[in-house]
Amino acid sequence: MPPPAQPREVFILGITLDGRTFRPSDWAERLAGAMSSFRPGGAQQGRSAYIGYSPYCVPNVIGDVKCVVVNEALKDVEPMAWDFVMNFARDNRLQIAEACLVPDAPPPKP
Template sequence: MQQLIIHGVTLDGQRFRPSDWAERLAGVLSPFRPAGSAGGHLTYSPYALPTLIEGVRCVVVDARLRELEPLAWKFVYEFARDNNLRTSEVPDAAA
């Protein structure tokens, strides 16, 4: 897996609320960055970016976050699970 996508739709098809959940989740993960990378306090981490996919708010989480900070990865994964959110994976192109 190269990326985990957390969709703002529950497993039973309901939109997840609040409407800014993706930005909030990505904001919590903003301190996690590649070594030596610069980033202001108002920028998202390249490992967790909010986006829209087919009109649905999502957070795209880079699998490298798991190696950089396992507890942050666990937090994101459990957030999706605890809120019954749909997830999908984008496989590594080399796999």
């Protein structure tokens, strides 16, 4: 039996379909912040609550381009949240790429 497929990641790039840089400059942090409550186990409350991004929707910079990395698992957690981020990209004519984020290489041993 083959291993289950890993959820894909969708990169919403801060570049419009006509090649312009998307503004405002903090759009990625705002979008990821709006999705911060969608996390494994649901939103935390009380003393265990903290401010942070959801692992399903994380701002990032690749090269010189701001982006938001959206994990397809968000569809299962909250389909309306998935639709929200995809509609945000479509409505703002942002480029989308399907890929996976490769972890940074460990530092060389001394």
